Amino acid sequence: MDNAILMASGADIDIMVHGLFSYEIFGQTCWITTTHVCMLLVMAVLIGFFIAANRKIKHAKEVPDGFQNVIELIVEMLDKMVKGVMGVNSSKFANYISTIFIFILMSNISGIFGLRPPTADYGVTFALGVMTFCLIHFNKFKHQHVSGVLKGLCDPWPIWAPINIISDIAVPVSLSLRLFANILSGTIIMALVYGLLGWIATFWPSVLHVYFDLFSGAIQTYVFCMLTMTYVNDAIGSD
């Protein structure tokens, strides 16, 4: 396996995304990178978990036991989180928010298992930011109609429309950059510790892993989902 996929292999400092092989499409050279591989691994684990959860819930018992307890705990926690922010609109968005929450969380903490976190690649987080952007503006046009959007655009006076457009575009950029930079900084620090200290870095870097991968990753996941929900709730309006 390539050195870049398993980051904890040490030897030298390596924080970059590496191309594994390339292919041509419409005259453009595209690369399958280590990010794709790590993301496929994360998704394989998640899909396995979901299939197991689905089979378990199909034969749900009246008194939950073991695995069923875990599934119910996760679903109830996510539902409570979405309901706390979105209120009456929560039923429509709980699925989407829960999905990206679990995906981002697993991506962030995959650094603990030695992978390079997929969210430490701007391509991944930018895609998530663009999805949020589309969700915000789809709901804006759906619930406030064109007149409401135009009115919101020319908020104090029509002359401020360019500034409002810039602040609309800044939302996905800042959302994705926040997640990306947090995870990337953790990745770089772990790579420096493993790369520079060599054999000294045994056992005790687990403390750093707990902070940079678990704590920081969980907080950033929470913040991403929280801000997505707040923006979408804002776009829907009070009606």
Added chain:
Amino acid sequence: MNISGNDLILACSAIGAGLAVIAGIGPGVGQGIAAGYAANAVGRNPGAKSDITSTMLLGQAVAETTGLYGLLVAILLLFVKPLTW
């Protein structure tokens, strides 16, 4: 010693990266203020501790963004080297 233009740009990029992470001062102050007020709020109303903590963490993570922009500029200067040729 022969210093080419590229070497000079690399050296200046390193200095620029160091200067860029000075941006970390602002979020440090901001997060400290947020944590201070959160401690104050928990002292006044210990029952609302979990709500206060989650609000504080959300605010701190948002305040962190500007510092992360500085970090990102430093990383770009050090590892991507956009100014060299």
